[in-house]
Amino acid sequence: MFDIFSSAAIQHTSYNRHTGEAFNNVIAPQSFADASSEIMTWDGYVPTPLYRLETLAQSLNLQNIFYKDEGPRFGLGSFKALGGAYAAAKVLQRELTNKFNEKASLSDLRSGKYASLTNTITLVSATDGNHGRSLAWGAQKFGADCKIYIHAEVSEERAKAMRSYGADVIRIDGDYDDSVRIAKTNAEENGWFVVSDTSWENYTQPPTDVMAGYGVMTNEITQELSQPPSHVLLQGGVGGLAASVCAALRQKWGKDSPRVIIVEPELANCLYKSAIKDTLTSVHIAEETIMAGLSCGEPSPLAWSILREEASDFLSIPDIFIAPAMKLLAKPIGNDPGIIAGESAVAGLAATIAISQDERLRKSLGINTTSQILLIGSEGATDKALYDKIISG
Structure with missing residues (x-):
């Protein structure tokens, strides 16, 4: 059943973590709390399911596998619904103060009280799909214009989803990192406001707000679990999801927080390379990975400041693991629930199965x-x- 997961090697590097307080200082506990208080008031908010894959865990000689399914989140299909829309609201709130001297609350924005002002503001970002959908939804919710830049390999179905929320979707030549640069340049030239999930020099507040929004998901997890897991396997990308989750877990459980393992595609493993070199390292995307949401060549410095202190291990996995992992969730073994999971959703699951087939790697990662x-x-x-x-x- 799991033969495909032992047919190719996983690249693994252990990381000598740095000591620091980034988990508290980059995204303060109050920032997580504020984001949760706001997002939980939005129409359609319900916690997403945390499934226990008991039969699969037994088959892999593990005690438990917990799978947080973000597919149902606000009808947008991903965890990014939490980040982009919340950051959009925060950007608009700050701009109402800076430009119009209006001290607007987030509830004021939700009510449309300042619609005549917010509709003069344009929010912009680059995306592989999910962040852009969240930003477009948030811009529509809070009454702002929205422009989304996508690269050549983003599917037309994902583009249509963003347009359905009123976004102007602009397709560019190149890859995700090219779309980030073009979005940034055009925003500077036109007075638009970038709402990105990655950071760069002198640009950290919106990505911090994005990561604070993701904390809703982690808060739901910690409310359901009576004790911390031993390991958490987190998707890479630019690092925002991973940094948010491990920071929130550390704030909750301190020294008992789970061992953090970062998982990336071999074709886009900028965090893995950064761990090897112990410094921010970009990679060239020569070929797009099937894990579209993780096809990022440049890590977020803000996210890396957390991961360099919290992550113990970095893995790169081949694309051939992804379809079998998706099928395993769709048609589960035993009494495990059936789950609809996209390509980027199963990175951690695919890595878990592959690790379980490799005694050397199990031992190295402390998995038993x-x-x-x-x-x-x-x-x-x-x-x-x-x-x-x-x-x-």
């Missing part, structure tokens, strides 16, 4: 029969046609 693994199922079928093709293939 008592291990309790937490996974973030970051998206559902955000491209339904692609999902159906993969599952039926």
Whole structure:
């Protein structure tokens, strides 16, 4: 059943973590609390499910696998619904103060009290799909204009989803990192406001707000679990999801927080390379990974400041693991629940299965029969046609 997961090697590097307080200082506990208080008031808010994959855990000689399914989040299909929309509201709130001298609350924005002012403000970002959908939804919710830049490989179905929330979607040549640069340049030239999930020099507040929004998901997890898991496997990308989750877990559980393992595609492993060199390192995307949401060549400095202190291990996995992992969730073994999971959602699951087939790697990562693994199922079928093709293939 798991033969494919032992057919290719996982790249692994252990990391000599730095000592510091980034988990408290980059995203303060109050920032997480404020984001949760706001987002939980939004129409349609319900906690997403935290599944226990008991049969799969037994098959892999593990005690437990917990899978947080973000597919149902606000009907947008991914955890990014929490970050982009919340950061959009915070940007608009600050701009109402700076430009119009209006001390607007977030509830004022939600009510449309300042719609005549917010509709003069343009929010912009680059995306592989999910962040852009969240930003477009948030801009529509809070009454702002929105422009989204996508690269050549972003599917048209994902582009249509963003347009359905009123966004002007601009497709560029190149990859995700090119779209980030073009969005930034055009925003500077036109007086637009970038709402990005990655950071750069002198640009940290919106990415911090994005990561604070993600804390809603982690808060839901910690409310359901009576004790911390032993390990958490987190998707890479630019690092925002991973940094948010491990910071929030550390704030909750302190020294008992789970061992943090970062998982990336071999084709886009900038965090893995950064860990090897112990400094921020970009990689060239020569070929797009099937894990579209993780196809990022440049790590976020803000996220890295947390990960360099909290992450113990970094893994790169091949694309061939992804379809089998998606199918395993769609058609589970035993009494495990069936779950619709997109390509980027299953990175941690695929790595967990592959690790379990490799005794050397199990030992290196401290994974054994008592291990309790937490996974973030970051998206559902955000491209339904692609999902159906993969599952039926």
